[in-house]
Amino acid sequence: MDQNKLKQLVGREAVKYVEDGMTIGLGSGTTVKYMVDTLGEKNKKEHLNLMCVTTSKKTAKQATNLGLTVKELDQVDEINLTIDGADEVDHDFNGIKGGGAALLWEKIVAKNSNRNIWIVDENKMVNHLGKFPLPVEVIPFGSKHLFRELQKMSLNPRFRTNVASALVKTDSGNYIIDLNIGNITDPIKLAEDLKGLTGVVEHGLFIHIVDEVIVGTNDGVRIVNKK
Numbered sequence: 001m002d003q004n005k006l007k008q009l010v011g012r013e014a015v016k017y018v019e020d021g022m023t024i025g026l027g028s029g030t031t032v033k034y035m036v037d038t039l040g041e042k043n044k045k046e047h048l049n050l051m052c053v054t055t056s057k058k059t060a061k062q063a064t065n066l067g068l069t070v071k072e073l074d075q076v077d078e079i080n081l082t083i084d085g086a087d088e089v090d091h092d093f094n095g096i097k098g099g100g101a102a103l104l105w106e107k108i109v110a111k112n113s114n115r116n117i118w119i120v121d122e123n124k125m126v127n128h129l130g131k132f133p134l135p136v137e138v139i140p141f142g143s144k145h146l147f148r149e150l151q152k153m154s155l156n157p158r159f160r161t162n163v164a165s166a167l168v169k170t171d172s173g174n175y176i177i178d179l180n181i182g183n184i185t186d187p188i189k190l191a192e193d194l195k196g197l198t199g200v201v202e203h204g205l206f207i208h209i210v211d212e213v214i215v216g217t218n219d220g221v222r223i224v225n226k227k
C-alpha cells in the first residue's frame with residue numbers, strides 16, 4: 001500500500017477513539033493531517049461537542065478551518081486524549097518525534113494528556129531508535145556554542161535548514177539541531193544528558209509517554225498496547 005494510504009488508514013482508525021464531549025490533543029505532521037481531516041468530517045456529521053488543543057500553528061489552522069473548536073492549552077483543565085504521529089517507535093514504547101519541528105509543543109501537550117495514541121506506518125517501528133536524526137530544540141542565543149558542545153559529545157549535530165537554506169524556526173522561535181547518532185543504546189541516559197545542556201529547550205526523545213500505537217500495515221491496522 002502506498003504510504004499516504006497507510007497514513008490515511010491510521011488517521012481514520014484513531015478518530016474512532018474520539019468520543020463526544022472530549023478535549024482532544026491534536027498532534028502535527030503529515031499523518032496527523034489525515035486524522036484531523038477525518039475528525040473534522042466526523043465532527044460535522046455527528047455534531048459533536050469537542051474541544052481541541054493543538055501542537056503547532058499549522059494544525060491549529062487546519063482544525064479551525066474545518067470548524068473544530070481550538071483552545072489554548074491553558075484554557076482547558078485536562079486533555080482526555082492526544083493523537084499524534086511519530087518518526088520512530090521502539091519495542092519499549094519510546095519514540096523520536098520532531099521531524100516537523102513541533103516536538104516542544106507536542107511534548108507539553110502529551111505530558112498533559114490522560115492518554116496518548118500515536119499513528120504510524122510499520123516502517124517507523126524499529127528495534128533501536130536513532131536511524132532517524134534526533135531533533136533538539138535550542139534557544140538561538142549562543143546556539144553555535146551549544147552546537148560545538150554537541151560536536152564534542154560526538155553527537156554529529158546539524159542545524160536544520162529549510163529549502164531556502166535558512167535556519168528553521170519552531171513555533172516558539174527556536175532553532176532545531178538534528179543529531180545523527182545512529183543506534184541510540186540508552187535513550188534514557190541520552191535524554192538526561194541533553195536536558196542537562198544549557199540552551200537546550202527540549203529534545204525529540206519521548207520516553208514512556210505513549211500508551212498505544214496504531215500501526216498501518218499492508219494487511220490493515222495493528223494496535224500495539226503498552227505492556
Ligand SMILES: O=C[C@H](O)[C@H](O)[C@H](O)COP(=O)(O)O
Nearest residue numbers: 029030031098099100101102
Ligand atoms: O514535529 C513533528 C512531529 O513530531 C510529527 O508527528 C512527526 O515528525 C511525524 O510526522 P509525519 O507523520 O509527517 O511522518
